[in-house]
Amino acid sequence: MTSIEPEQSSELVLRLKSGDVLAYEIIYNVFVKELLATAYKKTGDRVLAEELVQNIFISIWEKRESLVIINLRAYLFGSLKLSVINHIRSLVIENKYKEYKQVSFQEDYQDTSNLVDLQDLSGLIEEGLNSLPTKTQEVFRLSRYGNQSTKDISSKLKISEKAVEYHITRSLKRLKQYLKKFYIFLYL
Template sequence: MTPQEPEKSIDLLNLLKQGDKRAYEKIYFAYSKELLYAAYKKTGDKIIAEELVQNIFISLWEKRMTLEINNLQAYLFGALKLSVINHIRSLVMENKYMAYQTLTYSEDHQDTANLVDLHDLSSIIEKGINSLPEKTQEVFRLSRYQHQSTKDISTELNLSEKAVEYHITRSIKRIKEYIKNFYIFF
C-alpha cells in the first residue's frame, strides 16, 4: 500500500458520506473482486458469495451517513467475516431444524390433521408478524428467522440494544396475543 492509498480511501469515504455515487462505484470496483473471492473461499458457493458481498455494499451505501470508518479495507473484510458467520449460523440452524423435523415427523407417522394444524399455526404466526409495526417486524425477523444477536441487529438497524430488546419483547407478546385470540375465536 502506497502512502497515497490511505488518503485516497479517506477522500472516497468523505465523498461517499456526501452521497457521491462515483466514490461509491470506485470503492465497489476497488474491493468487490477481493471480497467475492474471499466469500467464495469461505462458502464454496458463488451465488451465496455474490449475495453476501452485494449485501455489504448495499449496507455501506444505506449507512454511509452514520458509518465511522478508519480503515475501509478492514471495515469491508470485517463486514464480510460477520456476514459469512451469520450465513453459516443460519445454515446450522436450518440443518438442526431439518434434523429435528426428520426425527419428530417421520413420514410414516405424519397424518393430514397434524400437517394442516402446522400449516395453520404457521399462517397465524405470519399474520401476527405482519400485524406488527414495520420496524418491529424487521427486528423480529432478524432475531428469530436469521438468528442474529441483539448487538448485530442494533448495529445493522442503527438502534440501541435496548430498543432491539424492546422490539423483540413487544413482538413476542403481540404474536402470543394474536395466536391466543385466534384460537379463542375458533
C-alpha cells in the same frame, strides 16, 4: 484504480457519507473482485459469494451517513467475515431445525401409526369376542379386562373353576384366529 492509499480511503469515505455516487463506484470497483474471491474461498459457492458481497455494498450505501470507517479495507473484509459467519450460523440453525422436524415427524407418524394399529387390534379383539358365546365372552372380560382370578370368576358366575379355564382357553383360541388377520396385514 486497483488499490486505495489510506488518505484516498478517508477522502472516499467522506465523499460516500455525503452521497457521492462516484466515490461509491470507486470503492466498489477497487474491492469487489477481492471480496468475491475471498467470499468464494470461504463458502465454496459462487452465487452465495456474489450475494454476500452484494449485500455488503448495499448496506454501505444504505447506511452511508452513519458509517464510522477508519480503515476502509478492514471494514469491508470485516463485514464479509461477519456475513459468512452469520450465513454459516443460519445454516446450522436451519439444519438443526430440519433434523428436529424430521425426528418429530417420524415420532408423530409412529405415534399415529401405532394408535391406528392399536385401534385396529382393539376392533379385531372386540369382533372376535363378539363371535363367542355370551358366557365365554363374560368369563374372558372378567379375566382379562377385570383382572379377576379364576376363583373369583367361578364364585361370581357360579360355575366351576374348570369351566372358567375352559371358557378362557376357548376365547384365547378364537382370538388367536382373528388376530392372524391383523398380523398378516401388519407384516404386509
